[in-house]
Amino acid sequence: MERHRMLKESQIMKIHYITGIAAIFVVAVHILMRLIVPFGSSLEYDYIISNYKNIFYVFILESILVLISIHGFNGIRIILLELRQNNAWENMITIMTISATIALIAYGTRTIILANGL
Amino acid sequence: MKELEHDSRNNLEGLKGWLNPSRYGWERISYWFQRITGVFLLIYFIGHVYETSTIVNGQNAWESFLELTQTVWGHLFLIMVIGASTFHSANGIRLIFTHVGIGLGTPGRPDYPYNPSSLNYRQKSGIWIALILSAAAMYYGFTVLFGE
Amino acid sequence: MTDHISHDVLIIGTGLAGLRSAIACAMRNEKLNIGVISKVQAMRSHSVSAEGGTAAVLFSDEGDNIESHIYDTIRGSDFLCDQDVAEKLAHEIPNEIYQLDMWGMPWSRRDDGRIDQRKFGGYSFPRATYAQDKVGFYEMQTLYDTCLKYDNIHFYNEWFCTSILDDGNNNFAGVTAIEMKSGNFVIFKSNSGIIATGGAGRLYSFCTYAYSSTPDGIDMAFRSGLALKDMEFVQFHPTGILPSGILITEGARGEGGYLINNLKERFMKNYAPEKLELAPRDVVCRSMIKEIENGRGFKHETGLDCLKLDLTHLGEERIKERLAGIREIGIKFSGIDIISEPIEIRPVCHYMMGGIHTNIDGQTGMNGLWSAGEAACNGLHGANRLGANSTSECLVWGNITGRLAADYAQKNKEKSIDIAENKILSEEKRIFDGIFRGSGQVNPYDVRKEFTDLMDAKTYIFRNENTLIDGLKKVRELQKLSWKHVDDSSKEYNTNFINVMEIDSLLRIGEIIIIGALNRRESRGAHSRTDYPNRDDVNFLKHTLAYFKDSANPHFSWHPVTLTRYVPAERKY
């Protein structure tokens, strides 16, 4: 029953570790971008928009979005799997976490694309 | 895995077991913190993606939303986020190391009184360092957010 | 009416012998449906507490030989051993050692990777195969884990067997049992069975045994008409700690420990100048009692007399490597770290040489029923067992009886099992009307305490006619008191009920031991009569047999000893 899954749990966990570590680096860059100017002005509209136009920063933002969505929703999946055990629940968790991950990435990407075009 | 015949949930400790992590020591506290901070950070992350999406609706929308968050409570929340992410990262790195078997010692012949080598000082100090780093980050966040 | 469960082979008891026979059965014939019943959970039997080693000849290339193992066993038994049985043991046990190795037993190794052996009492060569000082524990876990490999072995954890059933023609037919979890009374049906319920050391207050080591298995066989053999031979182990009686392994002396008296003197030089501390257990125990009687003992804070076992000269490293388990026991249960201090010890009830009378193959007097391990008496240990021979016996006869029971079950597979309804009814009446719903004012636990203290006092290492007669009188008085009642009225997990049934068996078997000791007017092996201090080969070179006639009077007779090559000689160590 467990054998014919797409990914073995060990592969999923490898993804979990890699996304976690990678996220630390990109988030660090993201936070640094807030700190190289005074914090208040880092949140100003024009500054933000200029960020979105910087292709390097766009790449960072998209990475954060993908990495943390995968890492975070997989974390939630793990916690929910531990809470209850039956096939219906477990399948529901899998479907829900995958869709939530895709949805969040899609929504965030929309912001990046639109802001980039502003 | 074979389907279990014995699936009684009678006497399971459940989430109550998490509520008193102190009786099992630092590793249990770290486990508990890692979970709580993880869930908390995911919630913040979803909120943050939503928050930043207001920028596509123009400057007014962005600034009016920003105003909602630029309060004392908003700043305290952000400081929590800073603490949580620092702890989750630092402790997470420690956990990844342990999961690949690094820093735990090797199996041997334990002598009475037994001190499990996996609960060694390296691990405990890893947890303490994560806690200290997270406190320092929160302090720094505090000076930045409330310092102006 | 009453539920029944059928199996091709029934094994009662999950100690070393029981588990070994279950595997032997399953390996012999994988189509058999094997039921293994235990009153504890399967891996909890008291064999886990065996510490020292398993005797086997492994190093013939270094001078050891099987003949020497045979003779050491015979001499150790004070020549009451059936010599063909000793031969069988010595020949088969090396295979069992290697078999366990193949199943994952963590034997202690030499640097070159071979299985190591240590010295043990009464042997002329280091012959105790060991795994630190937890041999029995590892053997049990290895066998239990190996059992899990076989889908045809079915465990019944925590089922208390109450009686053996036959079909009226002296053929084994099954057992009655109580499932402790539900309290249900159930009949097990089977053509073929093995009793491996272990010893009965809880007859004594001061013993190395688990609380669960009561004679219910032996008693069950006795009540079904089978003979008990040599019950008066109870082994005392020289080194039990105070106050609990927990065992310090003979391996501690095998590794070089000293027994000392209050003059700090290794007193064993006065009693066994050649073997010193490594003389057989009966010799060491008697010497210890004599030391104490001569005022050279210590007083433990409980008020008991004791001597000390000194291991301090072995050094921390050796103790931690080879005797870690007893160091832990010493610190925890006696408050003494054996690395730095001698530990207080006293002879303690450790083993029953006697048991259910079987032949060399473990076959009892009933067709289709075998017995193995400490519960059985196939005549291997005679009047005194050598250390490390008991785990050997369990493994060898576990294997033999398992194979025989499997073959017998296969041959009789089609035979229907008929159990007379009135047998089941009378057993139900005995335990439910007689015990569960019994009434009385005397607390059964008081009776147990009084009885086991009595056994400690009257049938300890030295015995004589007066104390034995006095003991017998008191046991019979205790039997007559109104203690057969159970105050806990719930069906589920009623340990009170189980305890009272255990006490019932204790009193019955205790009586057999005392009468057996009275009848044997000589001193041989573990049985020392101060009024008959010498061995008497003319009148008593024979086994005692006891039969259950009616509840009041057991019947006693004698059984010849098989002598093959060795003539009884004086024992000197």
Next chain:
Amino acid sequence: MNNSNKNNKDEKKIVLKIFRENTAQKTDRHYDKFNVPYKKWTTVLDALLHVKSYMDPSVAIRYSCRMASCGSCGMKINGIPRLACYTKISELETSTIECEPLPNLPVIRDLVTDFSRFFNHHKNVQPYIQSNDGVDDSDTEKKTFSFYQSPDDVDKYLQFSYCIKCGLCYSACPTVGTDLKFPGPQALAQLYRYFADTRDEAKNRLDIVDDRHGIWRCHFAGSCSKVCPKGVDPALGIQLLRSYMLGISKNEKKLAKKIEIKTNEENI
């Protein structure tokens, strides 16, 4: 000897608070209190058996060896899973001792819990040596081998074979507290014990627990190692096992050298 009920004026007493419930009868859960005399070596098990013998014989409790090697008497004592026979009253340093059944295992009655789920998990990890030719089930072709295993190779798994299957780690584990399908620290440590044994030739051991309720649900809370009365350190075994599953440690072990032993056929 420890259960003597003599009244001695100097005798110290302790309050023993025992959890009572009969699950099948659906009785109320409550605690009974007993005043029990004790000495410096009295263990919680001694005290419980004193209660059973002289105060309330209906207290249900599982016990056997009283020397911490059978693993029967695990229970929650003052909030932490421990062996009753291995916990001295004098070392607890409290005036009341609270005894409850082991958490995470279904209660049968009072302090007795049902271990079937725990044993099943143990069985599911195939805790036995699998060898290509070591044990042959047909006894005519049976070959006996002796292995050459260096003391260092023994040390690789020895610590994990100290396990007495008492269930303390299982009941301390936070994951087990909610996840019935998680094998638990005991079973996983036993998997590692057989995996690390150079006599074992099993190929697919690691796959057994590589699923969504398998080994990855351990989050190294360390509670199992903390409560283990025998120093088994299941947490260490689990992490080491994971290191093999992630490919950090090389998954090719050197097998022990086998020497064929000539069996005395005539004796069998």
